[in-house]
Amino acid sequence: MDVQSYMQGVGRQARAAARLIARADTATKNKALTVTAQAIERASQTVIAANARDVAEARHKKLDDAAIDRLILTPKTIAAMADGLVQIAKLADPVGEISGLKFLPSGIQVGQMRVPLGVVGIIYESRPNVTADAAALCLKSGNAAILRGGSEALHSNQAIAACVREGLTAAGLPETVIQVIETSDRAAVGELITMQDYVDVIIPRGGKGLIERLMRESRIPMIKHLHGVCHVYIDDKADFDKALRIADNAKTQRLGTCNTMETLLVARGIAQKILPPLCKIYLDKGIELRGDETARTIVPQMNLAREEDWYTEYLAAILSVRVVNDLDQAIDHITTYGSQHTDAIVTEDITRARRFITEVDSSSVMVNASTRFADGYEYGLGAEIGISTDKLHARGPVGLEGLTSLKYVVFGDGHVRK
Secondary structure, eight states: OOHHHHHHHHHHHHHHHHHHHHTOOHHHHHHHHHHHHHHHHHTHHHHHHHHHHHHHHHHHTTOOHHHHHHHOOOHHHHHHHHHHHHHHHHSOOOTTOEEEEEEOTTSOEEEEEEEEOSEEEEEEOSOTHHHHHHHHHHHHTTOEEEEEOOGGGHHHHHHHHHHHHHHHHHTTOOGGGEEEOOOOOTHHHHHHTTOTTTOSEEEEESOHHHHHHHHHHOOSOBOOOOOOOEEEEEOTTSOHHHHHHHHHHHHHSOSSSTTSEEEEEEEHHHHHHHHHHHHHHHHHTTOEEEEOHHHHHHOTTSEEOOGGGGGOOOOSSEEEEEEESSHHHHHHHHHHHOOSSEEEEEOSOHHHHHHHHHHOOSSEEEESSOGGGOSTTTTTSSOOSEEEOOSSSOOEEEOTGGGEEEEEEEEOSSOOOO
């Protein structure tokens, strides 16, 4: 395959399809989603067979257990995938919504209309369910999409793509609205991230290595987060039981997610009281603790934290622990070492809570809640395409609204400028 020619063809088709899907009405988009969901349910055994090929090849290539776990599809996960499409069909359609409409002294009426981004390129690894999720979110938000999954999930992704095409056809939409790249050649990624004439935005979903490469090489704007070094700060005005529950959940509810706490900060005034029972919870659950000198005097089982630990997103059963003097030092630590993803404070002092949410510059800032809530579904978005730590356009979990932009609309009645 001539990858460059193939990708240019995909790009041209996506650009043409973007105009058609942008003007599709809500009922048409919802029909495509509903039929795709039905097709996935009917094709469950076909998808599982394709997935089994991918898993067998992954094991032959000696991929690690975590990668294989992310790759595996089961009847339960396929049913959840289909249900996800149905849920997205039920969400409000953001496209065409006009907000802020007001009359100005000249007599014209000015507002802003929500419109699709155009062509969205999504590059992701391992999880085949992303194919269905990304297709559904782009479709409902009126965007054409070029999806490039990982080579390890090629057969699974193509089986799901066939179901998406069935849904598009049933709704009278061109199959090229959602295109899933058919080659595992890595050169396809290089082409996709440089096709400015055809692609409006790139959304990477994968490990730090993938995203760093795209940041170096892409000529197209991206919606992304590089890593999630998330913090929980337990203030000396914290409720003891709340702090235990939140700090436990933020780390141990699930280890390998970007919104999992990686560093625990504890105010000196409460450290002696809360660290022993909290660290017992962690140690009983197999969490390795890496603390500063003060924390280690309170819980001697901790290993000594190194400077690089404060910067590290472990995605594993490891937690950094630091005792800080007060809120100011906690905020300084987060500012220095954080990744602007998700950070939380546990406190009963409303003034300190307000300072924290004002001064911590992250895409999600929480008061008395686990960082694990930083998720599109938990935020009421229905689903998400990813998390953004960027400052422009979309920040935090990116749902349907994050896949749209705004343009000004002006209504007049023969008005001319004087």
